[in-house]
Amino acid sequence: MRALLVGASLCLFALPAGAQGLVPADFFNAPIDPASPTGVEANVLTFDARTNTIQASGGVVLKSSGYIVTGETLTYDRNANSVKMSGAVTVTDPSGNVMETTDLDITGGLKQAFFNALTITAYDGSRITADSADYDSVLQSIYNNASYAPCGECVDNKGRRIGWSVNASRIVHNSEDNSVTLENSTLYLLGVPVAWVPYLWLPDLSESALSRAPRPTLSYGEKTGVGVGVSVNVYGNRWTDVWLSPKFFSRQGFLLGAEWVQRFENGSFQVKASGLNQWDPSAFSEAPGVGNRDWRGAIQTSGSFTPIETWEVGWSYTAFTDAAYLGDYELTTAKSSTNQVYATHVSEQTYFDIRLQQFNQLGNVTQASQDAQGANLPVTRFEHIIDLEDDMGRLAFEGHLRNVVRNADSKTSVNGVNYVYGYQGTKTHATLQASWQKQIIGGGGFVFTPYVGARADFSYYDGKSVLLPGEASLLSATPIAAIDVRYPLISSNGADVHIIEPIAQLVYRGSNTTMLGITNDDAQSFVFDDTNLFSYNRFSGYDRQETGLRANIGGRYQANFDNGSYLELIGGQSFQLAGANAFSTVDHANTGAGGGLGNDASYTVLGAYGSFTPGLTFGAKTQLDTSAWKLARFGAGASYSADGYGATLDYRFIGANPSLGQLLDQHEIVGGLTIPVADYWSLKGSAAWDLSANSWLQVGGGLVYDDGYLTLGANAQRNGPTHTSPNSTSVLATFAIKAPAGLNLGYSGAVPAPNF
Numbered sequence: 001m002r003a004l005l006v007g008a009s010l011c012l013f014a015l016p017a018g019a020q021g022l023v024p025a026d027f028f029n030a031p032i033d034p035a036s037p038t039g040v041e042a043n044v045l046t047f048d049a050r051t052n053t054i055q056a057s058g059g060v061v062l063k064s065s066g067y068i069v070t071g072e073t074l075t076y077d078r079n080a081n082s083v084k085m086s087g088a089v090t091v092t093d094p095s096g097n098v099m100e101t102t103d104l105d106i107t108g109g110l111k112q113a114f115f116n117a118l119t120i121t122a123y124d125g126s127r128i129t130a131d132s133a134d135y136d137s138v139l140q141s142i143y144n145n146a147s148y149a150p151c152g153e154c155v156d157n158k159g160r161r162i163g164w165s166v167n168a169s170r171i172v173h174n175s176e177d178n179s180v181t182l183e184n185s186t187l188y189l190l191g192v193p194v195a196w197v198p199y200l201w202l203p204d205l206s207e208s209a210l211s212r213a214p215r216p217t218l219s220y221g222e223k224t225g226v227g228v229g230v231s232v233n234v235y236g237n238r239w240t241d242v243w244l245s246p247k248f249f250s251r252q253g254f255l256l257g258a259e260w261v262q263r264f265e266n267g268s269f270q271v272k273a274s275g276l277n278q279w280d281p282s283a284f285s286e287a288p289g290v291g292n293r294d295w296r297g298a299i300q301t302s303g304s305f306t307p308i309e310t311w312e313v314g315w316s317y318t319a320f321t322d323a324a325y326l327g328d329y330e331l332t333t334a335k336s337s338t339n340q341v342y343a344t345h346v347s348e349q350t351y352f353d354i355r356l357q358q359f360n361q362l363g364n365v366t367q368a369s370q371d372a373q374g375a376n377l378p379v380t381r382f383e384h385i386i387d388l389e390d391d392m393g394r395l396a397f398e399g400h401l402r403n404v405v406r407n408a409d410s411k412t413s414v415n416g417v418n419y420v421y422g423y424q425g426t427k428t429h430a431t432l433q434a435s436w437q438k439q440i441i442g443g444g445g446f447v448f449t450p451y452v453g454a455r456a457d458f459s460y461y462d463g464k465s466v467l468l469p470g471e472a473s474l475l476s477a478t479p480i481a482a483i484d485v486r487y488p489l490i491s492s493n494g495a496d497v498h499i500i501e502p503i504a505q506l507v508y509r510g511s512n513t514t515m516l517g518i519t520n521d522d523a524q525s526f527v528f529d530d531t532n533l534f535s536y537n538r539f540s541g542y543d544r545q546e547t548g549l550r551a552n553i554g555g556r557y558q559a560n561f562d563n564g565s566y567l568e569l570i571g572g573q574s575f576q577l578a579g580a581n582a583f584s585t586v587d588h589a590n591t592g593a594g595g596g597l598g599n600d601a602s603y604t605v606l607g608a609y610g611s612f613t614p615g616l617t618f619g620a621k622t623q624l625d626t627s628a629w630k631l632a633r634f635g636a637g638a639s640y641s642a643d644g645y646g647a648t649l650d651y652r653f654i655g656a657n658p659s660l661g662q663l664l665d666q667h668e669i670v671g672g673l674t675i676p677v678a679d680y681w682s683l684k685g686s687a688a689w690d691l692s693a694n695s696w697l698q699v700g701g702g703l704v705y706d707d708g709y710l711t712l713g714a715n716a717q718r719n720g721p722t723h724t725s726p727n728s729t730s731v732l733a734t735f736a737i738k739a740p741a742g743l744n745l746g747y748s749g750a751v752p753a754p755n756f
Contacts, residue, residue, distance in 0.1 A: 042074065053077050060085070062106065066094030069104070083107075128171070146171040150738070151709045154191070161191035162680070163709030164737045179238050189710060200233050217247065219330055220731070223283040223291075225251030227330070239263050245274070247329075253279045255329060267314075269303025274331060275321075290322045290364050298325055302335050315341045324364050333362055352382040372410035374422050374521060377403050393438025396453075400431040400542045404521050409465050414661030420588035422521055425464030429517040431542045432456045435480065445489070451482040451536070455545070457516040468588075472518050478511040478545065482536050495562035503572070505552040507536050509545065514582035517543025524589040528596045529621050529633075530570045530607030539582075544591065548579020565613065571606035573626070586659070594657040596623055596632060603632055615642040631655060644676035667691030670698075680707040684715065696720045704734070711736040 043058030054076040062069040062085070069092075071085040083106040091099045128148050148171065151163035168185035187195040219227040229247025236242070245257035257274035275297025284291025297320070304314030316335040320326065326333050342355040357376040361369060379402045386395040403426065410422040435453030442448060455478040463470040488501040517523075522541030532538045533554055537546050554572015574597060583597035596603030604626050609619040616638065623633035637650040654666040670688040677683050682704050688697035702715030713734040721727055 051077075068092040069106070071104075074106070143171040143173075145169060154709075156679075156707075158679070160679075162707040164189050165191075181237075189712075195230070197233055200236060217330075218733070221328075221330075223251070223328065224249040229255075249276075249329075251280055251283060253277060257331070264305070266307060267303065267305030270301065272298075272300040274298060274329075276329075284324070284328065286364070290366070291324045291328055293321065296321045296325045296328075298331070298336075300332075300336060310347045311343065311345050313343045318360060323360065323362050323370065327362060336360060337362055349386065350382070350384045352380075354378055354380040368408060371407035372422065374404045374406040374410070377405050379403070391438075393436055396435045396437075398431075398433045398435075401429070402522065402542070403428045404519075409467055411467070415658075415663055417590065417659070417661035419590060420467060421524065423461070423465035423468050423519050423588075425462045427459070427461045427517065427519050427521065429457070429459045429521075429543060431516070445487060447484075447486045447488070449484040451480070451484070453480040454478065455480060457542075459516060459518045461518045468519070474513070474516065474518055476511060476513050476516055478509055478513075480507075480509050480536070482507040484534070497558075497560045499558040500555065501557070502555045503534060503553075505534055505536075506549070507546070507552070508549045509537075509547050509579075511545070511547050512580040514544055514547050514580070514585050515587060516545055520544060520587045520589050520591060524591050526592045526595055527633075528574075528603065529605050529623065533570070533572050533574065533605055538597075539591075544587065545582065547582045549577040551575045551577055565611050567608075567610035567612075569606070569608050571604065573604045574602040576600045576602075590660055593659040596625070599627065601626065616640045641674075644674070644682060646672075646674035648672040665692055668697060680705050682706070684713075686717075688720075690720065690722045693722045695722055697723055709738050711738070 041059070041061040042056035056074040057072065060071050060074045062074065069085060069089060071087055071089040073086045074083065075086060076083050085104045085106060087102065089101050089104045091101070091104070093099075128143060128146060147165055147167045149163065149165035151165075154161060154163045154165055156162050165188045166182065166185050167188065168182040170181075170183040172181040172183075173179075182197070182200045185197050185200055186193045187197075217227065217229045217231075221227070227247055227249045229245060231243055231245045234242050234244050239262065241259075241261040243257075243259040243261075245259070247255045247257070249255065253276055255274060255276040257272065259270060259272045261270045262268060275295065277295055278293070281292050281294055298318060299320075300316075300318045302314070302316040304312055306312050317339045318326075318336040325331075326336055337360050339358040339360065340355050342353065345352040355376060356378050359373045359375065361373055380400065382397075382399045384397045388395065404422070405426050406422050406424050409420065409424045411418065411420045413419065433453060433455040435451060437449055437451040440448040440450070457474065457476045457478070459472075459474040461468070461472045463472060483506050485504045486501055488499055491498045491500075520541075520543045523539040523544040525540045526538065528538065534552050539545060552572065552574045554570070557567075557569040559567045576597075576599075581598065581600070583592045583595065584599075586593045592598070596605075604624045606622050606624075607620070609617075611617045618636070618638040620636035621634070622631070624630075625632045631653065632655045634653040635651065637648070639648045640646065648671065650670045652666070652668045652670075654662070656662055656665050668688060668690055670686070672684070672686040675683045683701070684704055685701040687699045689695075690697040697720045698717065699720075700715055700717035702713055704713035704715075705711065706713075711734060714731065715734070716729065716731050718729045719726060
């Protein structure tokens, strides 16, 4: 140890004799303390393959036998086998004596401390400890008997265990690809071991990678009984992972699941398979031919690759014995509702996407219902923009092709109103659109945006449905012209800023044809509100378009205050001035019926959003029928969060709309409350009331633990008689581990409970 302090000794020997009494007798001569902690702490540890050096930097602390050396940079030169602390250095001996110097060579026990009993504390608070570390393998750091914890010591200021950590006989970090390998690893939650894995490879320690750690599961369902299982990584490396997921259900027996994940430099794919021989198939007898069978299972696969920088290709596919299997056994349904192959190109000015898609209904559905699902064979969309030179505006080109194949009609009836969502047969619809627009700022602050465009459509339907027999084709051309005029008025007192912006639009579409797709397969969703008030075409898809000449009049008010609060109001009305009103044409899916745009003067819409105090936000939307001065729609919500307390309140009103089969007004009010009951623990509750039926709609509550690194919780929910899933109970169990920055890494799943 004294070899470390040669510089200090030389200073002592140079002191005059009369000054000896000024120096403590034990100055850097105190006995060592073998029980003192040994290790290295630093914000960052880096390896430079070119210079063959390892560097610890940022708040470096080196400890051994009671001696403490602090500095900014500690460098290990593997070629010279030397360790040096650079810059300003402070050395403290076991008695508390302090020496300050510059550039210190580390030798003896402190040099060995760099290799043994290593502790690395990163800038985000995470920590790695190990009995020893080996840096001799190029591009690898090997930590023996090591642990990793995102929360450092994982002990709060009251001495309580928090968060999670992992211990392993070896942790190998590859600095080339940032991957981490753990051997004989154990996961600890709140200091308690909960899972052991013999071998685990992770691409890094990010939130997405850590979510691959083993997860024990516990569930209950009336039809399956108590379920206990775990996911185990039986083989893993940088390129490959193989998982086994056995689970035992007390009523149905053993379910075995397996997953193979294969990674490449430019992408990856995965294959999942699972199945079981049910002990009691009669538990699913309410859906004959769906779950009431001996053997049930599924195969799922998906993948994505980036062959070149701007292109991605991929697929997803699921095959199952029955559509209810995945839901009945709480297996993932991600990507399972769509079988598809796709290719997508995205660049700064161009977007192109082509897909072949088949849609799977999941749940207790029959084959007849599945036949009513359409398939896109294919669906293609592209967009391309060109910004003209000399500020001459922007050109935009857009195209769309959808070929829908359907084996049966998709239809239903609500209170005597018929809905047809799709017709049996094949429908093809192709669209091309080109446009130019330019923003012009005139005198006095007026902002003009002229728009000129054209759209061409071709559609064909083979007429195989008895509901719409006979072949039909359509060829249409639509010229489009629009002007958007705004006059923003700004006022500021140096702290608060207010903007009042009147807005007026004229939009002309020179066509009386709104049903451009012959059948409507992609434009069935429509609600008129402040978000689409100033839109040139409000339909959600290509099979419908607005027609004639329409004016959109309204404005926006925005206020930003110096205390951080704000307010935004937007509202107005739309008027059909000439030509056919597309919204008075009701299609087979009743799109837009009674939606507020069917008359020459539309409903008035208004949106309001803001916050006037920290933690409190609110928003509201309304749709007012000004011809009768009657409220058609209204929704409002507010939320508050501060000091662990939280509250939400939402109200929704939808007026009766007989044209859609809605005979009664809908009134619903929903509230939620979060109350901290102890450090990290909160009670959560929610309730919803159906005001129209004077009946409760939903009620739920639960308990959640969240210390910033680990979340555990459970929530139960019961639906009322007027809910879309009436008189049902469900349980939601939540488990999540979080990264040092507090990012969510975890998993949550709904556990169905029996209907009472």
